[in-house]
Amino acid sequence: MTGTTYSHAPGFVAGDRPQIVTARFEYEDSYTLERAIATDGYAGLRAALSRSATEVHDEVKAATVLGRGGAGFPAGTKWGLTPAGVWPRYLVVNGDESEPGTYKDRLLMERDPHQLIEGCLIACYAAGLSQCFLYIRGEMALAQERVAAALNEAYAAGYVGRNILGSDFSLDIVLHWGAGAYVVGEETALIESLEGNRGMPRLKPPFFPAAIGLYGKPTIVNNVETMANLPWLMRNGSAAYTAIGSATSPGTRMVAVSGHVKRPGVYEIINGTTTFRDLLYGEEFCGGIRDNNELKAFVPGGGSAPWFLPDQLDLPFEGRLIGAAGSMAGSGAVMVMDDTTDIPNAALTLTRFYAHESCGKCTPCREGGTWLMRILDRVVAGQGTQRDLDQLLEVGGTICPGDFPHASSERLGLAAVPFPYKMTTICFVGPSAYTPVHSALTLFRDEFEAKLVKRTFIPVTAVSVSETEAAL
Amino acid sequence: MSRLTEDNVRVAHEIISRYPRPRSATIPLLHLAQQQDGYVTNDAIRHIGELVGATSAEVLGTATFYEMFKFEPVGKYLVNICRTMSCALMGGEELMHHAEHRLGIKAGSTTPDGMFTLEHAECQAACTEAPTLQVNYRYRFRVTPETFDALIDDLAAGRLDSEIPAHGTVARIRQHIPAERGVGAVPPEDATNAPSWMTVAEAPK
Numbered sequence: 054m055t056g057t058t059y060s061h062a063p064g065f066v067a068g069d070r071p072q073i074v075t076a077r078f079e080y081e082d083s084y085t086l087e088r089a090i091a092t093d094g095y096a097g098l099r100a101a102l103s104r105s106a107t108e109v110h111d112e113v114k115a116a117t118v119l120g121r122g123g124a125g126f127p128a129g130t131k132w133g134l135t136p137a138g139v140w141p142r143y144l145v146v147n148g149d150e151s152e153p154g155t156y157k158d159r160l161l162m163e164r165d166p167h168q169l170i171e172g173c174l175i176a177c178y179a180a181g182l183s184q185c186f187l188y189i190r191g192e193m194a195l196a197q198e199r200v201a202a203a204l205n206e207a208y209a210a211g212y213v214g215r216n217i218l219g220s221d222f223s224l225d226i227v228l229h230w231g232a233g234a235y236v237v238g239e240e241t242a243l244i245e246s247l248e249g250n251r252g253m254p255r256l257k258p259p260f261f262p263a264a265i266g267l268y269g270k271p272t273i274v275n276n277v278e279t280m281a282n283l284p285w286l287m288r289n290g291s292a293a294y295t296a297i298g299s300a301t302s303p304g305t306r307m308v309a310v311s312g313h314v315k316r317p318g319v320y321e322i323i324n325g326t327t328t329f330r331d332l333l334y335g336e337e338f339c340g341g342i343r344d345n346n347e348l349k350a351f352v353p354g355g356g357s358a359p360w361f362l363p364d365q366l367d368l369p370f371e372g373r374l375i376g377a378a379g380s381m382a383g384s385g386a387v388m389v390m391d392d393t394t395d396i397p398n399a400a401l402t403l404t405r406f407y408a409h410e411s412c413g414k415c416t417p418c419r420e421g422g423t424w425l426m427r428i429l430d431r432v433v434a435g436q437g438t439q440r441d442l443d444q445l446l447e448v449g450g451t452i453c454p455g456d457f458p459h460a461s462s463e464r465l466g467l468a469a470v471p472f473p474y475k476m477t478t479i480c481f482v483g484p485s486a487y488t489p490v491h492s493a494l495t496l497f498r499d500e501f502e503a504k505l506v507k508r509t510f511i512p513v514t515a516v517s518v519s520e521t522e523a524a525l
Numbered sequence: 526m527s528r529l530t531e532d533n534v535r536v537a538h539e540i541i542s543r544y545p546r547p548r549s550a551t552i553p554l555l556h557l558a559q560q561q562d563g564y565v566t567n568d569a570i571r572h573i574g575e576l577v578g579a580t581s582a583e584v585l586g587t588a589t590f591y592e593m594f595k596f597e598p599v600g601k602y603l604v605n606i607c608r609t610m611s612c613a614l615m616g617g618e619e620l621m622h623h624a625e626h627r628l629g630i631k632a633g634s635t636t637p638d639g640m641f642t643l644e645h646a647e648c649q650a651a652c653t654e655a656p657t658l659q660v661n662y663r664y665r666f667r668v669t670p671e672t673f674d675a676l677i678d679d680l681a682a683g684r685l686d687s688e689i690p691a692h693g694t695v696a697r698i699r700q701h702i703p704a705e706r707g708v709g710a711v712p713p714e715d716a717t718n719a720p721s722w723m724t725v726a727e728a729p730k
Binding site: 311 | 543544545546548549550551552553555556577579586587590591592593594605608609610611613614615646647648649650651652653654655659661662663664666695696697698699700701702703705706707708709710711713716717718719720721722723
C-alpha cells in the first residue's frame with residue numbers, strides 16, 4: 054500500500070493528494086508555534102488583515118467552504134445570517150467531536166492547533182465576531198493541552214489578543230472544555246452547555262444561533278475542520294480552493310474509515326469526486342476488506358447515517374449525491390462491515406449509543422430510543438419474536454413518521470428513499486437511534502428473523518380443578 | 526468534603542474572568558473541583574455556585590448531566606473501554622470481558638484497593654485504532670489482552686505516573702491570558718457597538 058503513516062499521528066495516513074488541512078502533520082512538532090511559523094503559519098491571517106472584513110467574507114463565500122460538522126451548510130453564507138446591526142456577535146467553535154466513527158477534529162486540534170487558531174481569527178475578522186470560544190470535548194485531554202499551549206504561545210507572540218499584528222483587530226479566543234455528552238455536539242446544546250447549563254438542544258425556531266445564540270446574541274457555530282480550511286484559503290484564494298474537488302463540494306475533506314478494512318485510517322480526500330470504492334479498495338487508502346472478505350455493508354457518514362450496500366460503492370463522497378442515494382455525508386466517517394458481521398448486533402452497538410446519549414428533552418427520543426435498544430437487545434439475545442421486529446418499526450415511526458431514507462438494493466429489488474426524514478424531536482439524536490435499526494431491518498431482515506425465538510407452545514391439558522384435587 | 530482551596534479559587538477567578546457571564550465557567554470549575562478532590566463534593570458544588578452566582582441546585586443540575594463528573598470517590602485510574610460500533614466490530618466487547626476478569630470487577634465498579642474503576646465508554650474518536658480505551662482520558666490504541674495486562678501492571682507499579690495523572694486531572698496545561706495582551710470579556714449588554722475593525726457600515730436587511 055502506498056499511503057504514508059506517521060508514528061506521531063496514529064491513525065492518519067498521508068498520500069499523494071492535495072493537503073489543505075493536514076500539510077503540517079508530517080512534522081513531529083507540528084503543534085508548536087515554531088513549526089507553524091516555519092511553514093506559512095499565520096500567513097493566511099496576514100493576508101486577511103491586509104484586506105477589509107467584507108472582502109475576506111466574500112472570498113470565503115466565493116470558495117463555498119461547506120461546513121464539515123455534519124449538515125454541510127456553506128460557512129460564508131452562515132456568517133451572513135446574523136441580523137444587521139446587532140452586536141456583540143460570538144464565534145463558538147465546535148470541537149465536541151463524538152459522532153460514532155468520526156475523528157478528524159481531534160487530530161486537527163492535537164496536530165495543528167495553530168492552524169485552528171488562525172482559522173478562528175480569520176472567521177472573527179471577516180464576520181465581526183467579538184469573542185471566540187473553542188469548545189473541546191471533555192475526554193480529549195491531549196487536544197486540550199495542545200490547544201491551551203498553542204493559545205498561550207499565540208497570545209505571547211501577538212497573534213491573539215489586543216491589536217493583533219499591530220492592526221485594530223482585537224480578539225480573545227477562550228478555550229472551553231466539556232465533560233462528556235454527545236448531544237452537546239448539536240449547536241444549540243453546545244451553546245446551552247457554554248452558558249453553564251445542562252446540554253439540551255433549544256427549539257428552532259426561534260433559537261437559530263445566528264440570530265439568538267450565546268447569551269441571546271447572534272452566534273456563529275462552526276466545526277473545527279471548517280475553521281482549519283480558512284488559512285489555506287486566505288493564502289491561496291478561492292479560485293485555487295474551488296479548483297480542487299467538485300463544483301458542489303470544493304476542496305478536500307477529512308474522512309475516517311474504520312472497521313473491517315485492511316488499513317483503517319483518517320485520510321484527507323479530494324472532496325466530491327473520491328468514490329467509496331476508491332476509499333475502501335484503493336491502494337493509497339484502505340487497500341480492501343480485511344482477510345479479503347466480502348463487503349457486507351457500510352455506514353457512509355457517521356453513526357447517524359443510513360447504511361449503504363456494495364451497490365453504492367461507486368458513489369463519490371459528495372453530500373447531495375449521497376443524500377439522493379438515501380444517506381448523508383455527515384461528519385465524514387465510514388464504518389465498514391465485512392461478511393462475518395452479525396448485523397443485528399452491529400445495529401445494537403449504535404442504537405445503544407444514541408439511547409445512552411439522549412438528553413431526555415423530547416419524549417420520542419428519551420422513551421423511543423430506550424425501547425429500540427431494549428427490543429433490539431432482546432432480539433440479539435435470541436429472545437425476540439416477530440412482534441418485536443414489527444414493534445421496532447412502529448417505535449421508529451413515532452420518532453420519524455413517514456418514509457425513512459434507505460439505500461437501493463438490487464438483491465432486494467429496493468429503490469432508494471432519499472434523505473432527509475421527518476422527525477418529531479428537536480435534534481437528530483432520536484432519529485439517529487432509529488437509523489441503524491431501520492437500515493439493518495430493511496436491508497438484512499433475514500438475519501433478524503434467524504435470531505427470533507422458536508416458540509414451541511406447551512399444550513394446556515384439560516384437567517379440571519376437581520380432578521386434580523381428587524388425584525391428590 | 527471540601528471547598529476549593531485558596532490556590533484553586535485564584536484559578537477559578539481567572540477562568541471566570543474570561544467569560545461575558547460567570548455561569549459559563551460552571552463546567553470548567555467543576556473540573557477544577559474534581560481535579561482537587563478526585564470527585565465533585567457537595568461542598569465544592571456549593572462553593573462553585575457562590576463563585577458563578579448560581580444556586581447549588583443549578584450547579585448540581587448541570588454537573589449531573591455530564592458523564593465525566595463523579596459524585597463519589599472512584600479509583601485512581603478510570604479505565605474506559607469503548608463499545609460503540611467500530612470498536613465493537615474489532616473486539617471491544619471481548620476486551621471488556623478480559624478486563625473484567627483481569628481486574629476481578631464488573632464494568633461500573635472499583636477494585637477494593639481503590640486503584641481501578643472500570644467503565645464502558647461510548648465512541649472515543651479513535652475509531653481506526655479499535656479497540657480503544659482511555660485511562661484517565663489518555664488513549665491506548667489497538668488494545669489486546671496482553672497489552673491490557675501490561676498496562677494494568679505498569680499503572681499498578683507507578684511506571685506511568687509521568688504520563689497519566691490521577692483521576693480528576695484532565696489537561697495539565699491551562700490557558701493563561703496575559704493581562705497586557707487580553708481584550709477582556711465584556712457582558713453582552715455592554716458591547717452593543719460594532720467591533721472597531723468593522724469599518725464598513727452594514728446596510729439594514
